[in-house]
Amino acid sequence: MGIRFCTYQYQHLPLPELEQRWMLAEELGFDILWNADTIVEPDHPRSIMFDAPSTLAVMAVKTQRIRIGTLVTSLYFRSPVTAAKAAVTVDHLSDGRLEIALGVGDPAAGEGAAGVAWGAGERVRRFGEFVDLIDRLLTNEVTSFEGEFYRCAGAETIPLPIQRPRPPITIAAHGPKMLRIAAERADGWSSWGGYDIESEEQMFAVTRDRSRRFDDLCVDAGRDPISIRHSLVAFYALTPWESVEYFRHMVGRYAEIGIDEWVLYWPRTWRDVPHEDRVFEEVCSDVIPSLRGD
Secondary structure, eight states, X not given: OOOXXXXXXXXXXXXXXXXXXXXXXXXXXXXXXXXXXXXXXXXXXXXXXXXXXXXXXXXXXXXXXXXXEEEEEETTTOOHHHHHHHHHHHHHHTTSOEEEEEEOOOGGGTTTTTTOOOOXXXXXXXXXXXXXXXXXXXXXSEEEEEOSSXXXXXXXXXXXXXXXXXXXXXXXXXXXHHHHHHHHHOSEEEEOXXXXXXXXXXXXXXXXXXXXXXXXXXXXXXXXXXXXXXXXXXXXXXXXXXXXXXXHHHHHHHHTTTOOXXXXXXXXXXXXXXXXXXXXXXXXXXXXXXXXXX
């Protein structure tokens, strides 16, 4: 399983600009192009923010090779039956390039605007059913389900996805109960540090500890941790576009603790530093291909 590099693009730009950026991400050779499932722009109130499933469909038809997905399809905003139907549609639109990522979702993405008010325990139990039901819906033409939170009778998935048995599922998880769900069910595990991370060293320490716990839970579940992708979102404590040397060091350091997929924001997302554009171009043209062994 080789290393992958993904780009993370909120749909917070005018649509023509988004389309140009999506096509550029493909041209630059990124493995996956992610958008975000959010009701509001989580970092800049009163800003543009388009719907995730709708723009994902446009991403499918505006690109040809890059894999695409939403990081993450949120428990706050989506029902399993309709989320699965949308996923199948995009898998067909993209000719089998869909990646699925599931998570509770970031409260800053509009939990209050959506009228959701679940306690922590309910969120985890609800999420376990959410994952289970979406998995069933994506692998069976007809699904009936009776859970604590979700139920359906004779829900049809016709046609099934192009990818069999279904598109790969990544699960975002930080806490022990969510990590266990990911260890038992996911094809990939995603982490992003958290809002309480204040330094690069703290980011590394937290990610290292979570990765160890996740690997132990995989073994407990009878799964080989190496068979499951370990994906890290380069959240603002990390500065991947600081320099080419920084990028190489960052990737190598985290590879030692199991990270084999990087989700990278576009340059100058977190800070307005012009030299990030030059570093970004060099990393995409030279460094990423060499790290992948292209």
